[in-house]
Amino acid sequence: MGGLAEHNCEVLLENTLKVSCMKIGVEEEPEIQAAVRVLLGGLGEDVNREGYKQNVNDIVEGALFPEAGLEDDKVGEAGGTGGIVIVRDLNLYSSCESCLLPFQVECHVGYVPSRQRVVGLSKLSRVADVFAKRLQDPQRMADEICLALQCSIEPTGVAVILECLHIHFPTLESTIVDPSQEGWKKVVVSSGSGVFENKEAGNDMWTEFFRLLKMKRLVADRIQKSISTGHWCPSQAPSISAIPSDMVSAVATILRTLGEDQLRKEVIGTPARFLNWLINFQTRDFKMKLDGFASKIWEPRKSDGDMKGNMKIHSELNLPLRSQCEHHLLPFYGVVHVGYFSAVGMTPIGKTILQSVVHFYGSKLQVQERLTKQIAETMAPLLGGDIIVVAEASHTCMLSRGVEKFGSSTVTIAVLGRFSTDPKARALFLESLPFTEL
Amino acid sequence: MGGLAEHNCEVLLENTLKVSCMKIGVEEEPEIQAAVRVLLGGLGEDVNREGYKQNVNDIVEGALFPEAGLEDDKVGEAGGTGGIVIVRDLNLYSSCESCLLPFQVECHVGYVPSRQRVVGLSKLSRVADVFAKRLQDPQRMADEICLALQCSIEPTGVAVILECLHIHFPTLESTIVDPSQEGWKKVVVSSGSGVFENKEAGNDMWTEFFRLLKMKRLVADRIQKSISTGHWCPSQAPSISAIPSDMVSAVATILRTLGEDQLRKEVIGTPARFLNWLINFQTRDFKMKLDGFASKIWEPRKSDGDMKGNMKIHSELNLPLRSQCEHHLLPFYGVVHVGYFSAVGMTPIGKTILQSVVHFYGSKLQVQERLTKQIAETMAPLLGGDIIVVAEASHTCMLSRGVEKFGSSTVTIAVLGRFSTDPKARALFLESLPFTEL
Numbered sequence: 001m002g003g004l005a006e007h008n009c010e011v012l013l014e015n016t017l018k019v020s021c022m023k024i025g026v027e028e029e030p031e032i033q034a035a036v037r038v039l040l041g042g043l044g045e046d047v048n049r050e051g052y053k054q055n056v057n058d059i060v061e062g063a064l065f066p067e068a069g070l071e072d073d074k075v076g077e078a079g080g081t082g083g084i085v086i087v088r089d090l091n092l093y094s095s096c097e098s099c100l101l102p103f104q105v106e107c108h109v110g111y112v113p114s115r116q117r118v119v120g121l122s123k124l125s126r127v128a129d130v131f132a133k134r135l136q137d138p139q140r141m142a143d144e145i146c147l148a149l150q151c152s153i154e155p156t157g158v159a160v161i162l163e164c165l166h167i168h169f170p171t172l173e174s175t176i177v178d179p180s181q182e183g184w185k186k187v188v189v190s191s192g193s194g195v196f197e198n199k200e201a202g203n204d205m206w207t208e209f210f211r212l213l214k215m216k217r218l219v220a221d222r223i224q225k226s227i228s229t230g231h232w233c234p235s236q237a238p239s240i241s242a243i244p245s246d247m248v249s250a251v252a253t254i255l256r257t258l259g260e261d262q263l264r265k266e267v268i269g270t271p272a273r274f275l276n277w278l279i280n281f282q283t284r285d286f287k288m289k290l291d292g293f294a295s296k297i298w299e300p301r302k303s304d305g306d307m308k309g310n311m312k313i314h315s316e317l318n319l320p321l322r323s324q325c326e327h328h329l330l331p332f333y334g335v336v337h338v339g340y341f342s343a344v345g346m347t348p349i350g351k352t353i354l355q356s357v358v359h360f361y362g363s364k365l366q367v368q369e370r371l372t373k374q375i376a377e378t379m380a381p382l383l384g385g386d387i388i389v390v391a392e393a394s395h396t397c398m399l400s401r402g403v404e405k406f407g408s409s410t411v412t413i414a415v416l417g418r419f420s421t422d423p424k425a426r427a428l429f430l431e432s433l434p435f436t437e438l
Numbered sequence: 439m440g441g442l443a444e445h446n447c448e449v450l451l452e453n454t455l456k457v458s459c460m461k462i463g464v465e466e467e468p469e470i471q472a473a474v475r476v477l478l479g480g481l482g483e484d485v486n487r488e489g490y491k492q493n494v495n496d497i498v499e500g501a502l503f504p505e506a507g508l509e510d511d512k513v514g515e516a517g518g519t520g521g522i523v524i525v526r527d528l529n530l531y532s533s534c535e536s537c538l539l540p541f542q543v544e545c546h547v548g549y550v551p552s553r554q555r556v557v558g559l560s561k562l563s564r565v566a567d568v569f570a571k572r573l574q575d576p577q578r579m580a581d582e583i584c585l586a587l588q589c590s591i592e593p594t595g596v597a598v599i600l601e602c603l604h605i606h607f608p609t610l611e612s613t614i615v616d617p618s619q620e621g622w623k624k625v626v627v628s629s630g631s632g633v634f635e636n637k638e639a640g641n642d643m644w645t646e647f648f649r650l651l652k653m654k655r656l657v658a659d660r661i662q663k664s665i666s667t668g669h670w671c672p673s674q675a676p677s678i679s680a681i682p683s684d685m686v687s688a689v690a691t692i693l694r695t696l697g698e699d700q701l702r703k704e705v706i707g708t709p710a711r712f713l714n715w716l717i718n719f720q721t722r723d724f725k726m727k728l729d730g731f732a733s734k735i736w737e738p739r740k741s742d743g744d745m746k747g748n749m750k751i752h753s754e755l756n757l758p759l760r761s762q763c764e765h766h767l768l769p770f771y772g773v774v775h776v777g778y779f780s781a782v783g784m785t786p787i788g789k790t791i792l793q794s795v796v797h798f799y800g801s802k803l804q805v806q807e808r809l810t811k812q813i814a815e816t817m818a819p820l821l822g823g824d825i826i827v828v829a830e831a832s833h834t835c836m837l838s839r840g841v842e843k844f845g846s847s848t849v850t851i852a853v854l855g856r857f858s859t860d861p862k863a864r865a866l867f868l869e870s871l872p873f874t875e876l
Contacts, residue, residue, distance in 0.1 A: 065765070067807055070815075075859065078827075078852030079811035086849040087836075118807050120765055122836055125843050204861045211868040212828070212849045327503070327558055369505055369556050373517035377508075389516075390650070398525075398560055405563050406844070411524040411650045414516030421513065423642045430649040 056127055060152040063120035067113070080116035082156065084205070087124045088213050091406040093399045096166060097135035097266050099235035100251075100274040102330065102396050104406075105132060105141075106163040110209050111149060112156035112195055119153050127152070128160075135260055135267065138164040138232065142191035150193040157194025159209050164189070167322075167331050167396070168234045187232045235273045243275045251275060278329070313425065314342040315432050316351055319358050325397050326365035334393030334409065336375065339429035340383040341418065349383065368393055368412045376414035386417035388429050494565055498590040501558035505551070518554040520594065522643070525562045526651050529844040531837045534604060535573035535704050537673035538689075538712040540768065540834045542844075543570060543579075544601040548647050549587060550594040550633055557591050565590070566598075573698055573705065576602040576670065580629035588631040595632025597647050602627070605760075605769050605834070606672045625670045673711045681713045689713060716767065751863065752780040753870050754789055757796050763835050764803035772831030772847065774813065777867035778821040779856065787821065806831055806850045814852035824855035826867050 069081030077083045090107040109124045131144045146160045166185045192198075195205045251271035255262050262268065319336045336358045342348050361374045368391055376389040391412045398405045419426050507519030515521045530543040547562045569582045584598045604623045630636075633643045689709035693700050700706065757774045774796045780786050799812045806829055814827040829850045836843045857864050 065805065067805065070811070070854075074815070074818075074854055076814070076852065076854035077858055078814055078854070079807050083807070083810065083851045083853065084849075085807055087846060088849065089846045090843050091845065113807065118805065121806075121833060121848050122843075125836065125846070204865075207865065208851075208868060211865075211871070212851065214871070214873055367503070367505065367556065368559075369517050369521070369523060369551065372521065373508070376514070376516055377512070380512075395559060398563065405528050405560075407529065408525060408527045408563070410559050411522075411526065413521045413646075413650070414514065415521065416508075416512055416514035416516070420515055427642075427645065427649070430646060433649070433652070435652055 056130060056148045056152050059126045059130070060119060060123050060149075063123045064117050064153065065120065066116060067118045069113075069116050077112075080113050080118060082112060082114075084110050084112050084208065084212065085118065085121075086110040086209065086212055087121055090125050090128060092128060092132040093396075094132040094134070094136045094141060094164075096233050096235075097137055097260075098233035098270055098273060099277060100135070100270060101167060101235075101277070102399060103164055103166040104399065105138075105165075107132075107145075108161040108213055109145070109149070110159040110196075110212075111153060112205070113153075114156040115154065124149070135255070135258070135270075137266060138162055138187050138189045139191075142189045146191035146193050155194065157192065157196040157205065159196040159206065160191045161209075161213070162189050163187075164232075166233060167333060185232060185234050233273075235277055243272050247275050248272055310344045311341040312344055313339050313429055313432075314348045315339045315429060316348075316354050317432070317434055319351070319355050321358055321362050321371075321391060321393060323362035323366045323368075323371060323393075324364070325395060326367060328397040329365070330396040332366075332368065332393045332395040332397075332410075334391065336372075337390045337392075337433055338375070338379065339388040339419070339432075340379070341386045341425075342383075354379070368395075368410055372412040372414045376416050380416045384417075386419055386425075387415075388419040388426060389414045390430070390433065494568060494586045494590050497564050497568070498557060498561050498587075501561045502555050502591065503558065504554060505556045507551075507554050515550075518551050518556055520550060520552070522548050522550050522646065522650065523556065523559075524548040524647065524650050525559055528563050528566060530566060530570040531834075532570040532574045532579060532602075533572070534671050534673075535575055535698075536671035536708060536711060537715060538573070538708060539605060539673075539715070540837060541602055541604040542837065543576075543603075545570075545583075546599040546651055547583070547587070548597040548634075548650075549591060550643070552594040553592065562587070573693070573696070573708075575704060576600055576625050576627045577629075580627045584629035584631050593632065595630065595634040595643065597634040597644065598629045599647075599651070600627050601625075602670075604671060605771060623670060623672050671711075673715055681710050685713050686710055748782045749779040750782055751777055751867055751870075752786045753777045753867060754786075754792050755870070755872055757789070757793050759796055759800050759809075759829060759831060761800035761804045761806075761809060761831075762802070763833060764805060766835040767803070768834040770804075770806065770831045770833040770835075770848075772829065774810075775828045775830075775871055776813070776817065777826040777857070777870075778817070779824045779863075780821075792817070806833075806848055810850040810852045814854050818854045822855075824857055824863075825853075826857040826864060827852045828868075828871065 067080035069079050070076055086108065087110075088108040090109070092105040092107050093102050094105055095102050107125075107128050109128060111119070111124075113119075127148055128145050131141050131148065142160045142162050146158050149155075149158045149160075164187050166187075168185050190199065192206070196203070196209070199206055248271045251274055252262050255267060255270065260267055316338045317335075319338065320333075321336050322331065322333045324330065325332050338354055340349075357375055357378055361371050361378070372389050372391045375391075376387050379389075380387045392409055394409050398408050398410075415426060419429070505518035507517050508514050524546065525548075526546040528545040528547070530545050531540050532543055533540050545563075545566050547566060549557070549562075551557075565586055566583050569579050569586065580598045580600050583600075584596050587593075587596045587598075602625050604625075606623050628637065630644070634641070634647070637644055686709045689712055690700050693705060693708065698705055754776045755773075757776065759770075759772050759774050761770055762768065763770050776792055778787075795813055795816055799809050799816070810827050810829045813829075814825050817827075818825045830847055832847050836846050836848075853864060857867070
């Protein structure tokens with residue numbers, strides 16, 4: 001927590017920002033305008049509910065309970081003094097200050113009680129949530145949670161570890177070239193105060209904190225390394241000419257409405273980065289590219305229809321999927337499984353081609369139901385007409401916006417031709433599906 | 439969904455109950471009164487926020503999006519028609535109508551779109567939440583979610599599966615006798631409408647739903663069996679004389695305030711069952727029982743102090759813990775690990791005795807910090823003064839009350855004597871701790 005001075009406490013605890021509801025007065029092309037309105041609505045829900053308006057002292061005050069420590073004749077640490085108290089595996093989500101996308105946070109908080117009092121456990125979670133529900137950077141969030149708990153509880157020390165996962169949203173070009181590109185960027189950050197101030201390897205408090213977290217995979221070394229990597233957001237700075245300036249102004253207005261200082265150096269490029277990402281899903285001449293690609297490489301296999309007796313089901317499983325939900329402008333990600341009939345002895349269609357189609361339909365504003373149908377309809381004529389497509393995906397709109405259903409996933413299915421009329425064929429394919437961790 | 443007739447739809451969708459805030463005008467002994475006030479506060483938060491006051495039509499209306507189905511020249515199911523859409527692994531919690539304790543729910547919802555429209559995915563979660571945030575029985579909850587979705591979306595069919603976990607809160611007597619008594623009661627229930635109406639083995643729609651849930655362990659047979667077990671709540675009916683009638687009236691008032699029909703046959707015994715469970719934590723003569731028990735069986739091992747050179751750490755891991763949070767009157771559960779020095783060659787103290795002490799301090803209103811300290815302080819004189827106690831627990835108050843942090847757990851530690859002054863001894867014990875699934 002090195003850089004944060006003590007006088008920050010009061011600001012942090014009382015930071016009831018004046019949130020004003022300003023209207024966007026900028027003219028954009030209607031489609032983009034509608035999209036930004038949806039986004040503003042989504043973010044606006046947060047403004048009214050949590051985050052910037054919350055006051056940490058209000059949360060903690062009234063939840064500090066007297067709890068006797070050890071009696072004088074005993075040597076040790078327990079109860080209201082000295083024994084560490086940890087709440088681990090708190091699922092949070094936050095929004096990246098650099099690109100506005102939500103990111104997932106696994107949060108672990110520990111503190112060492114003093115002054116013969118303990119804090120209600122749920123308050124550790126609520127305070128962490130206050131700082132998560134803002135535009136954030138992982139290290140800053142860890143520092144803010146740590147400082148706020150230190151100032152409000154006044155314990156012997158506070159330790160915070162955040163494991164953050166940011167979706168790595170590839171550009172269209174990079175996915176076509178390299179479909180296997182990793183989907184996530186992970187950083188682990190920590191912050192400590194009091195007895196946790198010093199994070200060097202020799203600090204027994206940190207060593208015990210790690211042991212009690214059962215994070216054997218996580219060593220102090222790696223945390224230090226993560227901290228030093230600096231900027232973590234995988235979004236790319238756009239070429240300035242690519243983004244119309246009135247759109248940038250519109251997104252800047254959103255940030256101002258949220259109570260953000262738009263001139264803060266971490267945030268100043270955010271509107272452009274967000275729009276760069278958004279515009280990737282508006283590329284209209286890409287359809288033509290795919291058509292050209294298809295006519296050159298794919299040979300429709302009409303002859304297959306005459307050989308039904310010798311057909312077997314070929315499965316192409318776990319094709320990576322990334323897309324963007326058109327209702328909330330938020331990413332969803334997962335896998336697609338494709339099944340089709342293939343004549344015995346024939347070479348199945350290449351995985352690369354199927355992956356390209358998945359990326360093509362993923363790379364626009366979508367709903368998962370439509371995406372699944374489009375993949376099936378595009379591939380069907382090239383595969384003899386009989387096809388089954390199953391998509392499994394996690395939707396970040398199910399994490400944020402007050403729903404907060406961590407770990408949930410959505411499955412959709414499209415069946416054409418024989419897969420629709422023959423339950424046995426469908427069953428045979430569905431039984432071949434792997435267990436998926438999303 | 440057999441028993442629910444179509445005319446229930448309107449009632450279910452429009453059920454904006456009149457919730458009045460009535461004051462409890464009953465005189466009880468102050469301690470119990472305070473406890474009931476805390477409970478009312480906790481439940482009251484829910485009344486003002488979600489559950490009884492929510493209207494399913496408000497949630498779904500505006501989230502039905504037109505989505506084209508397959509074109510006329512194609513045979514199959516996809517998009518806005520016929521392809522099943524599933525949202526799986528939604529974590530919910532609900533409150534048992536029989537004993538008022540919260541129970542966990544893993545919810546899986548599927549529907550088959552029709553009329554060329556789909557519903558926003560998060561709405562499936564929100565509708566399920568409306569019916570979870572009431573006093574519930576698993577089968578009734580599944581039927582209500584199913585009926586509400588069928589009536590509001592009007593799809594070809596709806597399928598709902600709920601995996602419910604109810605804490606099995608043992609009585610003091612049963613835990614002392616049998617500390618290994620299983621902590622959870624699990625039931626799986628399902629409900630279907632439209633193409634899912636018939637749950638027999640031959641229904642392809644159910645078969646596919648299961649396959650897409652990847653619930654290979656879950657067969658239709660077992661669901662049918664769970665449904666037929668009837669009453670699932672493990673709370674016990676008390677002997678009438680044991681519960682003061684004014685306390686029963688106080689809890690009945692809480693139910694009325696929530697908008698519940700107190701005369702409904704499932705709820706009529708709830709106040710007595712809840713109080714029976716609460717009173718288990720108020721048994722005051724139990725301390726004496728433990729003291730008598732201890733003086734007979736345990737021999738303080740003072741001689742150990744002279745043999746420090748030949749001592750080794752003995753660990754007793756994973757002692758089951760059940761207790762009740764005094765801030766919210768809600769259960770917490772987990773395991774306790776105890777470490778102490780034992781002279782080489784000496785028989786370690788029996789696991790049964792340690793387990794009895796854990797149960798003794800668990801069987802009252804507690805905070806985890808104090809519980810951990812009390813176990814350490816009670817056992818220390820009998821174990822030569824050097825002891826380390828680590829408690830790991832999940833708190834149901836972290837699930838309910840708006841926090842809803844599923845999967846989080848709390849770790850507390852107490853160290854006495856040598857474990858407090860010797861970091862190496864502490865480290866040796868902490869390294870021996872197993873990975874725990876809570």
